[in-house]
Amino acid sequence: MAAPDGGGAPLEEFRAGAQALPAEIFEGISAAAFAVDDKGITVAVNGRAEKLFQMTASELVGQDAHDLLHRDSHGHPLPRTRCGLRMALLTHRTDHCESDWFTRGDDTLLALAWLITPYELAAGNLGALVLFYPPHEEPAAHRDDAEAPTTLTELDRLALLAETTTQLTSTLDVDEALHRLAALTVPRLADWAVVDLINEVDEVRRALVVQHADGVLIERVDLQGPMPPVPQESPMPLSRALRGAASTLASPSTYHGLPDSGIAVEQQRLFTETGMHSAAIAPIRGLREVLGALTLGRSHRPDPFTVSDLTLLEDLTRRAGLALDNARLYERQRTIAETMQRHLLPQMPTVPGLQITARYVPAPHASQVGGDWYDAFSLPGGATALAVGDVAGHDLDAAGGMAQIRNMLRAFVWTHPESPSVAVTHLDQAVMHIAQEPMATMVLARLTTAGDGCWRLHWTNAGHPPPLLVNYDGQSRFLKGGHGMLLGTGTPSVRTDAEVTLPPGATLVLYTDGLIESRRHTLDVGMERLRRHAASLARRPLSSFSDSLLAQARPDDNDDDVAFLALRTPDPGRAG
Incomplete structure (x- = not known):
């Protein structure tokens, strides 16, 4: 059955193996x-669905x-x-979300609520039925804009x-805070929400423009972007x-005439x-400075904003200012912490004949710093030391403990360059008395x-998880x-050393467990995934190999950080 809005495919043409949904029910x-x-x-x-997502x-x-x-509030x-949709699908449960962001065919963003419930497809395949609908299921959200209430009771305001x-x-x-602010005010108070922000160097950016149309919120990216400087004497709203002046009303006539x-x-x-x-325009004030301005506009509702609406608008922007202040402070602290973490990690040495590269990926939902680390440095006699380790924890203490252990390791390796096991034995004896966070795993080579x-x-x-050796021909094994x-x-x-000869053109991978751990499967499964992906990338240039391996092998449900060190031996018979 073709979709009534045009462009639809017959239900019998849907993916092979799917049980045909009753057309009259599905379209109904x-x-x-x-x-x-x-x-x-x-x-x-x-x-x-075709009409909604274009x-x-x-x-x-x-x-x-x-x-x-599916997108985040940035459109990424x-x-x-x-x-949450994917988690509900994998666990075969019914779930819903009041507001999430999705893209559609014209690259605009939609704020939508969703409901997912298990649905049995053919051959016992348990899939799901997903419904998308406007967020904040209030009566106003389903009326025509012209019929939506334009005033709020005192209880509604509170x-x-x-x-x-x-x-x-x-x-x-x-x-995320800006998108939530827009979803709270549109369409409840206005048809449009516009947020302009001032950054630390007093530059203005139109950070968000959202409109309410066809029962959904649409982000107008084409109206966003950098703005001219703030004039000091302009009387414009x-x-x-x-x-930082008081809130005020505006209309198209306000900006008629020669712009100032x-x-x-x-x-x-x-x-x-x-x-x-x-339109009603109010400043967004933080504790110490003006952070920006919120503009609420009406285009479909016939009645204009009045002076009585400004009190509510200022109450909203006051709360928005405190939230943005906290969010900006957190982002600054997070940036400082991640910068510190990266500065604690070393630059790779230049070793004639070898290619060496390293990557560090911070935990996506933790404090952005942790105890995962890598190191590589030259030793007397032309040898090269390689290390990857993981100190327990995901905070500044773990990062500090990582720095202590790495620095001690360098000292012990320098004084005992002939044997990795001897250096690690001395390190193990020292960390109990010196290190801030003594529990750690590591590989030293x-x-x-x-x-x-x-x-x-x-x-x-x-x-520690064992190193992975990948030959040029794709054969691979864990050491x-x-x-x-x-x-x-x-x-x-008692610690021992192991030894292996690296073939020409081989790639050695040292990594931390963030690359293989998952809540959905065992470490053995994660290691096998890593091995297979690495084998498939064996002939990629080392930098591309590393980036692709991180993207493909890292489990999507792992919130741990990842330290990653890879080297490749020369192969005189092959270019690259």
């Missing part, structure tokens, strides 16, 4: 509906619905670890302010708000593009070259020798 659903299989691949859509059934069916449509692809406080203080992400500044020109454009006939041109690797392993107790247990143990 009053919300946009998707049917997906157990992997999240779309097997059917109704006409409302894509045809042929463009939607057969695609991973998450990858194709949403990591699978943060996808409820809105309470919800604003709860919504904005529960996130430390600036863009937005200029005054960005200087670049911001006035942009405001003329805003009123023209949006069709707003009335010593790489040398002989007269025959081959490279030999000696290593010892202190409770499981030299394994011993992790550091800091206080238990005496």
